[in-house]
Amino acid sequence: MATTRTAHTVWEGNLLEGNGVVTFDSSGIGQQPVSWPSRAEQANGKTSPEELIAAAHSSCFSMALSHGLTGAGTPPTKLETKADVTFQPGEGITGIHLTVEGTVPGIDNDAFAAAAEDAKKNCPVSQALAGTTITLDAKLA
Numbered sequence: 001m002a003t004t005r006t007a008h009t010v011w012e013g014n015l016l017e018g019n020g021v022v023t024f025d026s027s028g029i030g031q032q033p034v035s036w037p038s039r040a041e042q043a044n045g046k047t048s049p050e051e052l053i054a055a056a057h058s059s060c061f062s063m064a065l066s067h068g069l070t071g072a073g074t075p076p077t078k079l080e081t082k083a084d085v086t087f088q089p090g091e092g093i094t095g096i097h098l099t100v101e102g103t104v105p106g107i108d109n110d111a112f113a114a115a116a117e118d119a120k121k122n123c124p125v126s127q128a129l130a131g132t133t134i135t136l137d138a139k140l141a
Helices: 036-040 049-071 109-122 124-128
Strands: 007-012 019-024 030-035 078-088 092-103 134-140
Touching: 030 036, 049 078, 049 092, 049 109, 049 124, 092 109, 109 124, 109 134
Parallel strands: 092 134
Antiparallel strands: 007 019, 019 030, 078 092
């Protein structure tokens, strides 16, 4: 069964001096402020579209990798994934780098790296972001 998740943003003012609030409607986990400086300069306690993409990508990739490892008979004990989404003003999102460290009994580094590459390729968020260069570093803890 398909699911739809919803968030909305209310923005006030122009791009450079304005600001907004992102509300996570589906989960009800709250609101986060967003602004151009938080996107193009320092976060200063506010989020950005790129941070939201990083959160979505790191969680989706972790789920896909866990599923793949479990299906191969080597379920992970722990996966820690970081997604770095790079934004260049005037160009847009120029790349995403995933870093994953896993505790996976019964698997070697090569098999873990192969499973991570498969998860990177098949994770629905990776597929949605296919127009962006996505790189990966994977290692066992």
